Amino acid sequence: MEKGYIHIYTGNGKGKTTAAIGLAIRACMAGERVFIGQFIKGMKYSEQALSNYIDGITIEQFGRKCFIRENPEVEDLEAARTGLARSRDVLRSERFGVVILDEIFIACHYRLVTVEDITKLFEMKPANVELVLTGRNAPAEIFEKADLVTEMREIKHYYHRGVEARKGIEY
Template identity: 70%
Template sequence: MERGYVQIYTGDGKGKTTAAVGLSVRAALAGEKVFIGQFIKGMKYSELSLPNYIDRIVIEQFGRRCFIKNNPESQDLEAARNGLARAREIIIGREFGVVVLDEIFIAHYYRLISTEDIRRLISSKPEETELVLTGRKAPSEILDEADLVTEMKEIKHYYSAGVQAREGIEY
């Protein structure tokens, strides 16, 4: 790519990670190398199998077994800090044309990383790298710095009818 942009997928609706994974597949099929770093997540998600099918995609998780439901623990902070350092290394290294930092805004919401941490990642982005940031509760200061912002808004969801998360659809 001649020029990469900063994209944000945020909001309370379903589809933020799904959109980022779809973009990743499209980019990889067009010849780009893609790095997906998942903050907070440590459980098995279907997208973790992507590198088995598309060798241009690398996925790493920066979380523990469970998604944070209450107050984060010291291990959550350590995982997020390690993820932040790895993300910085990946961005500066210029090996990947697309870098996705999934759930980075949830890590921010739980105060595991700061707004300034995210700003530094954005400012370290090489001109040709596409940077995709996802998660609920994206801070307005970061939205202002993005080139593209999509807000997923829940209108209706089958969870409210008691449907549990389904493999391959929600995870």
């Protein structure tokens, strides 16, 4: 890639991770190598199988379990710190044309990573790497540092009618 940009996908609507995965597939089909680091996720998600089907996609998880309705534990902080260190290493390596940090804003919301941590990732991003960050509650103060900010806004969702997350659709 000649020039890489910084994308933010945030908001309360569905589709942030899905958009990032779509971008990952498109980039791979164009010959780019893609790294997807999933913060706070430790459960099995269908997209983890991508690397079995598409060469050039690497997915790693930096989480243990879903704690969204609880408080994170020390192990959650450690997992996020491991993810942050790995993200820095991946950016420094320049082995990947696209780096996706999925749910990093949820990790920030729960104070597992800081706004300063994220800003430092922006600063160390090589010029030719596309950096995509996802998650609800992206801090507004980093919007000006990004090149693209998309907010997914929920208008209607079947979850409110009691429909649980479905394999292949939500996970």
